[in-house]
Amino acid sequence: MSRRVAIVSVGQTRHEEFKNDRIYWENDYEATKLALEGAGLDKGQIDTVIASGWDAVDGRTISDMHTCMAIGGYLKDSAHVGEDGILALAYAYLRIASGQFDTAVVAGHGHREISLEVLSKVVFDPLFTRPVGASYLTSLAIQANAYAQRYGVSQETAAKVVVKNRAGGAHNPYAHLKSPVTLEDVLGSGWVAYPLRALDCPPESVGGVALILAAEENVKRITSKPVWIKGISWAIEGYYLGSKDLSQMSSLAAAAKRAYGMAGITRPLEELDLAEIHEPTSYHELMAYEALGLAEAGKGGRLVEEGVTERGGKLPVNLSGGALSTNLLGASGLARAAEAVLQLRGEAHGRQVAGAKLALAHGFSSLSGAASPTNCVVILERG
Amino acid sequence: MTTQEEEILIMPGAWNLPFRHTAGRFASRFFRELRDSQKIYGVRCPQCRRVLLPPRPMCERCFASIDEWVEVGHQGTLEAYTILYVPFLGLPPPPLAMVVVKLDGADTCLQHILGGVDLSDPDKSKEVVKIGMRVEAVWREPRRGEILDIQYFKPI
Amino acid sequence: MGRRVAIVGVGLTKCSSHRTDVTYPELVHEAVSGALADAGIGFEQIEAVVYGSMDPFDGVFAPERWNVDSCVSAGFLNKPFLKITTGGTTGGSVALGGYYHVGSGMFDLVLAVASQRVGETIEAQLVLNTAVDPIYERWIGAGAITIAANQASNHFNYYGTTEEDLAMVAAKNYANALNNPYAHLQRHLSVEDALRTRMISWPLRLSDCCPSSDGACAIIFASEKRARQIAKTPAWVRGAGQITDNYYAGDRPWFHDWDSLAMLARRVYRQAKISNPMDEIQVAEPYVAFTVQELMEYEALGFAEPGRGAELIRKGVTAMGGKVPFCPSGGTLCTNPIGATGLIRVAEAALQVMDKADKRQVPNVKTALAHSWGAVIGFHTMMILDKEAP
Numbered sequence: 001m002s003r004r005v006a007i008v009s010v011g012q013t014r015h016e017e018f019k020n021d022r023i024y025w026e027n028d029y030e031a032t033k034l035a036l037e038g039a040g041l042d043k044g045q046i047d048t049v050i051a052s053g054w055d056a057v058d059g060r061t062i063s064d065m066h067t068c069m070a071i072g073g074y075l076k077d078s079a080h081v082g083e084d085g086i087l088a089l090a091y092a093y094l095r096i097a098s099g100q101f102d103t104a105v106v107a108g109h110g111h112r113e114i115s116l117e118v119l120s121k122v123v124f125d126p127l128f129t130r131p132v133g134a135s136y137l138t139s140l141a142i143q144a145n146a147y148a149q150r151y152g153v154s155q156e157t158a159a160k161v162v163v164k165n166r167a168g169g170a171h172n173p174y175a176h177l178k179s180p181v182t183l184e185d186v187l188g189s190g191w192v193a194y195p196l197r198a199l200d201c202p203p204e205s206v207g208g209v210a211l212i213l214a215a216e217e218n219v220k221r222i223t224s225k226p227v228w229i230k231g232i233s234w235a236i237e238g239y240y241l242g243s244k245d246l247s248q249m250s251s252l253a254a255a256a257k258r259a260y261g262m263a264g265i266t267r268p269l270e271e272l273d274l275a276e277i278h279e280p281t282s283y284h285e286l287m288a289y290e291a292l293g294l295a296e297a298g299k300g301g302r303l304v305e306e307g308v309t310e311r312g313g314k315l316p317v318n319l320s321g322g323a324l325s326t327n328l329l330g331a332s333g334l335a336r337a338a339e340a341v342l343q344l345r346g347e348a349h350g351r352q353v354a355g356a357k358l359a360l361a362h363g364f365s366s367l368s369g370a371a372s373p374t375n376c377v378v379i380l381e382r383g
Numbered sequence: 384m385t386t387q388e389e390e391i392l393i394m395p396g397a398w399n400l401p402f403r404h405t406a407g408r409f410a411s412r413f414f415r416e417l418r419d420s421q422k423i424y425g426v427r428c429p430q431c432r433r434v435l436l437p438p439r440p441m442c443e444r445c446f447a448s449i450d451e452w453v454e455v456g457h458q459g460t461l462e463a464y465t466i467l468y469v470p471f472l473g474l475p476p477p478p479l480a481m482v483v484v485k486l487d488g489a490d491t492c493l494q495h496i497l498g499g500v501d502l503s504d505p506d507k508s509k510e511v512v513k514i515g516m517r518v519e520a521v522w523r524e525p526r527r528g529e530i531l532d533i534q535y536f537k538p539i
Numbered sequence: 540m541g542r543r544v545a546i547v548g549v550g551l552t553k554c555s556s557h558r559t560d561v562t563y564p565e566l567v568h569e570a571v572s573g574a575l576a577d578a579g580i581g582f583e584q585i586e587a588v589v590y591g592s593m594d595p596f597d598g599v600f601a602p603e604r605w606n607v608d609s610c611v612s613a614g615f616l617n618k619p620f621l622k623i624t625t626g627g628t629t630g631g632s633v634a635l636g637g638y639y640h641v642g643s644g645m646f647d648l649v650l651a652v653a654s655q656r657v658g659e660t661i662e663a664q665l666v667l668n669t670a671v672d673p674i675y676e677r678w679i680g681a682g683a684i685t686i687a688a689n690q691a692s693n694h695f696n697y698y699g700t701t702e703e704d705l706a707m708v709a710a711k712n713y714a715n716a717l718n719n720p721y722a723h724l725q726r727h728l729s730v731e732d733a734l735r736t737r738m739i740s741w742p743l744r745l746s747d748c749c750p751s752s753d754g755a756c757a758i759i760f761a762s763e764k765r766a767r768q769i770a771k772t773p774a775w776v777r778g779a780g781q782i783t784d785n786y787y788a789g790d791r792p793w794f795h796d797w798d799s800l801a802m803l804a805r806r807v808y809r810q811a812k813i814s815n816p817m818d819e820i821q822v823a824e825p826y827v828a829f830t831v832q833e834l835m836e837y838e839a840l841g842f843a844e845p846g847r848g849a850e851l852i853r854k855g856v857t858a859m860g861g862k863v864p865f866c867p868s869g870g871t872l873c874t875n876p877i878g879a880t881g882l883i884r885v886a887e888a889a890l891q892v893m894d895k896a897d898k899r900q901v902p903n904v905k906t907a908l909a910h911s912w913g914a915v916i917g918f919h920t921m922m923i924l925d926k927e928a929p
Contacts, residue, residue: 002644022440023407029441033448043446049783055624056600059402061593062626065786065914069443075802078783079632082594082601082624091621091636098642099541113402125605126396126598127562234621236588238614239607254617372604372614374621391559396598396659436789443785462792465688466741481685481740483792492789505738514696 002097004216006226006383010338010345011035015110015176015207015326024058024111027208029070032107035210036072039222043072046212047101050092051078052085052108053330054367056122059113071107071210084108084278085334086363086376089211090234096215103218107210108335110328116204116367123368129240137201139241139369141193144283146246148195151298153286155195159186160304161282162199165318168311169325171350172339176205176326186282200282202327209334211341219383225345230358231263231379239372247298249284252291252362252375259360260293263379268360269294274343274353275309275317275360276336279324280369285317288362292377311351319343319351333363337378344382357382409438412452418528423520425489427451433490456487457520458539463492464512466502478502480512484536498535511538543928544641545766545773546889547759548578554723554754554874557658563602567654567755568609574650574757575611577895578769582611585759586646587619591633591653593626593878598659610652619646627683627826627913628781629653630756630881631920634909637760638776638922647762653883655876657751684748686788686916687829688740693795694831695742698846702742706733707852708830709746709872715859716869718898723752723874747830754876756883763928774892774924777906778811784917795846797832800839800912800919807921808841811929816841816908820923822891822901823863824884825910827870833857836910837865859901867891867899881911885922892924 011034013019013027028051036042051067060066064080081087085108092104120136147153163183169175181199189198212222219226235258237251238244256268265271275292279285286300294315295303303309309317318324320339323332340359342348359380366373406414409426416422425434426449428442434453441448463483470477480497498521500511518536526532550573552558558566575582588610590603599605603622607614614620621640625632630653637651694700713728733746766773782803784791791798804816813819825840827833834848842863843851851857857865866872868887871880888907890896909922 020405021408023405023410026407026440033446036446054601055594056400059404061595062914064625065917068783069785070441072446073783074443074446074785075799076783077781079623079635079781080625082622087621091623091639094639094643094645097644098639100639100642113404114400119400119600122398122400122595122598122600123604124599125563126394130396234619235617236607236614236620237617239605244615251614251617255619366604367601368604372607393559398595398598437787463689463693463794465685465692465743467685468738468741481689483689483789485789485792491787492792494789505741508741514693 003099004228005093005096005213006216006219006228007211007341008214008219008223008226009035009039009212010341011038011210012174012335012338013207014174015205015328017176017206018112019206024109024113025066025070027109027111027206028067028107028210031208031210032071032105035105035212039212041212041222045103046072046076046105047103048092048095049073049076049078049105050088051080052083052088052334054082056119057114057329058111071105083374084363084365085209085331086337087234087365087374089334089337089378090232090376092213093229093232096213102215104213105210106213107208108328108331109208110205110331112204112206116329120367120369124371136367136369137193139371140281140284141196142241143246143370144281145195147283147287150247153283153301155187156183157301157305158200158282158286159183161279161285162186162324164304164310165322165324168319168351169321172321172325173350175321177203196281202280202323205326205328207328209328209331209338211338226383227341227344228381228383229378230381231259233258233262234374234376236374237372241371246370249287249291249375251373252288255375255377256292259377259379265379268292269315271358272315272360273356273358274319274340275315276320276340277317277322277362278333278336278364279322280364282324292360316353319348319353333365333376336363337361340380344380409440413438414528417532418526421522421526423455423457423486424452425455427453434488435491436486436489436493453488455489459484459486459518461514461516461518463514464497466505466508468505482536484518495533496535499537542642542644543763543775544638545761545770545775546924547761547766547770547773548574549886549889550574550577550757551721551883551886552755553721554752554876556723556750556752558753563597563599563656564606564609566656566753567606567652570755570757571610571650571652574759578759580769585611585648585650587640587649588613589621589623589633589636589640589649589651591623591629591878591882592655593624593629596660596877597656602654606654611650625913625918627877628881628911628918628920629878629913630883631885631911632781633882634758634885634922635779635781635920637758638779641760641762647765649760651758651760651882652755653879653881654755655878656753657877658753683828684740684743687832688743690794690835691742691831694835697795700834700849702734703730704834704849704852705747705830706730708833709733711852711858712827712866712869712872715867715899716873719868721874722869723750743829749828749871749875752874752876754874754879756879756886758882758886758889772893772926774889775928776922777925777929778807778923779921780807780810781920786915786917788915797835797839799917800836803919803921804840807923811923817863820863820906820908821904822867823865823908824868824870824887825865825908826881826884826912827866827872828875830872833865840908864901867896867901881920884909884911888924892926
């Protein structure tokens with residue numbers, strides 16, 4: 001029987017378009033300091049730190065030489081996952097569950113020193129896919145289109161996801177984009193890669209997020225509002241777009257199934273109080289509903305049409321505004337987890353679900369879009 | 384000799400990844416001071432009181448934010464070095480001495496290069512470059528607000 | 540110490556300056572197949588994958604995406620898959636990742652894979668340069684060799700170590716590599732030969748420096764229950780850990796003592812209940828990218844007093860046939876697919892414990908040590924493997 005692990009504190013910066021007064025890892029530092037202060041801990045009480053993100057995004061190979069320092073890793077046992085920070089959360093969970101560590105800092109950042117589109121091209125192999133223009137966005141667009149065409153999902157339905165999430169951002173003091181948008185705004189925004197219009201795609205945001213995890217024996221000492229990791233799983237998908245069913249997010253379905261199993265969840269739509277889903281595009285939020293078992297295949301659109309996932313709906317999704325309001329490249333998933341934790345602690349001011357007890361957080365870790373993404377699902381429970 | 388069926392093709396590739404790196408508050412001030420006042424600054428950690436060079440926003444040992452700037456000397460002590468004898472892409476041609484210098488008043492050292500010495504004979508270089516020797520910054524004119532405004536360090 | 544975890548299978552690839560015979564996924568598949576065959580298990584039994592590579596040497600950033608299905612069809616089967624990347628310690632960090640995956644109790648069989656294709660890069664130094672902070676230090680081209688050269692020139696200055704001492708390390712490791720079918724550099728190199736090679740970054744000569752290699756490595760970690768079912772002689776993890784020193788080399792210019800490694804060694808030895816490494820460890824595979832580092836590792840790992848590492852090489856203590864052979868595989872000095880190298884150290888240590896090291900086997904090995912370093916000589920990983928479960 002594994003040790004229980006809880007998240008005992010959260011820190012995040014305000015997220016913005018640029019933060020040029022700081023080097024990228026200062027975002028990790030600020031978020032970590034906030035998390036430590038919030039828990040009344042100093043870095044001496046932390047056993048291990050896990051940094052996250054992609055070196056090429058940071059513009060520095062072995063970027064963790066800096067980020068580990070920024071999150072309290074000096075002379076500690078640290079690691080770095082070359083993934084979205086939600087996978088750092090997963091790794092920290094494993095480390096604490098193993099019994100070898102009692103406390104962990106997990107942090108991530110978004111920064112903008114390079115264009116994601118330009119960078120993503122070099123993730124694709126130079127033999128078959130890079131020469132034909134494969135990139136993060138084009139692969140997501142191909143997937144979105146496969147889904148939309150197979151199930152007849154309209155642009156309007158996808159646009160409603162954007163309207164919903166941007167409304168959420170407007171209520172989130174940390175969000176990057178704080179102005180709501182209308183359906184007309186979305187449908188009037190220029191084409192990027194069919195079927196994606198500009199507003200179907202997340203922005204690029206700068207900021208930092210940090211979480212502190214602790215083993216159950218330590219939790220009571222640290223906080224009266226622990227958030228327990230009740231279930232957690234992650235899964236990767238195949239690389240070649242031509243070798244898989246693009247109309248579904250199979251790795252997300254696999255991760256969700258395992259996470260639900262761990263958490264004893266059989267009817268997620270009924271049992272969850274809220275979800276924070278990392279949507280790389282508006283269409284992907286609809287696909288995520290299906291992969292998460294909230295809707296049948298092809299029917300994700302209904303949840304948004306019927307207001308099920310709206311604020312005040314049966315299962316609000318992305319009250320924080322989601323990635324469509326704040327997109328930290330390398331930490332959007334971790335940010336979803338942070339938001340879910342704030343909800344369960346009753347600290348999601350302006351966007352709070354009353355009495356939230358059980359939440360789902362999801363992260364989409366990929367620089368290569370729909371090629372080999374890793375999806376991570378965390379089920380969190382108020383302590 | 385490979386036949387046509389066995390021929391292995393080698394495909395060329397290159398990454399052209401343009402970046403814009405912000406220097407942030409700390410490095411920006413450090414470079415501005417080099418450029419505008421020909422001064423070298425370190426920063427002091429409020430807890431351990433060490434003067435850190437190059438300047439940075441936090442002390443990783445104390446996990447403390449830093450906001451105290453301390454001017455350090457243009458002279459210092461050579462703590463470590465090596466001499467390159469083969470060409471390295473993007474660097475001045477060999478022989479090139481790379482050094483680690485503790486400037487007077489700083490608690491940590493700057494990485495830089497040594498100039499104004501004859502390093503052509505590896506055996507004789509031991510006489511010319513010594514750990515513990517005193518060195519001084521030689522400035523580039525005009526100064527541009529980059530680390531190479533200190534062109535090199537020379538023995539004194 | 541937590542749940543018992545053991546290594547039950549190891550896969551290595553032949554390393555060379557450019558494995559033109561294989562694409563990246565094929566290279567990884569070679570290592571993974573080797574590990575599965577060594578363990579005698581089918582690919583579907585692997586429950587999770589941990590992958591490491593040091594981007595961006597390979598000309599493909601995040602190559603694990605392209606390689607995903609070479610790792611036991613993880614993409615097709617939607618397995619848990621985690622990318623870990625920590626510079627030169629990547630392979631060592633991947634081993635730790637595999638260990639903690641199983642140690643958590645969540646997985647019984649985990650595949651750890653690390654790969655590097657430096658051969659796809661035309662100028663590796665340019666890539667290494669991107670590790671240096673672009674604001675203050677990148678112009679200086681301070682790659683790994685100049686930092687190691689600082690270590691060497693300081694070790695000479697403070698401890699009287701000589702170029703001959705370094706050449707002896709080179710000669711020993713090159714001789715050992717001749718016994719290792721997977722090694723990259725396989726040639727005869729005497730002390731005299733070594734001293735005649737050209738000076739690169741004083742005092743390091745070409746023979747003091749590791750090559751850049753293509754290669755991959757895979758290791759299967761198992762829970763106690765599965766380990767006892769699968770392997771005749773599992774290699775039990777008796778101690779494991781990592782340490783992170785700060786980034787700026789100028790913050791710790793005492794290059795002659797590797798204090799971060801000494802600190803880590805103390806912690807891991809305490810965990811493994813080892814008090815006298817010279818008597819309790821029979822073989823070591825630390826990360827010797829540059830000859831001087833082997834001497835510094837003798838000292839930091841507690842096999843020699845500070846400054847007296849050279850005595851061990853002069854007296855043959857660490858040669859094959861000596862009391863504690865170091866790098867029987869030839870080590871990093873002869874084979875360096877950078878992101879994979881740290882995992883290869885663990886693999887070689889495991890092979891020694893499992894009595895599967897063929898011509899490079901050290902007799903009567905009970906306990907073996909593996910180590911890797913990375914970053915600006917500020918990261919270290921260590922793993923101690925043993926025939927006995929802790």
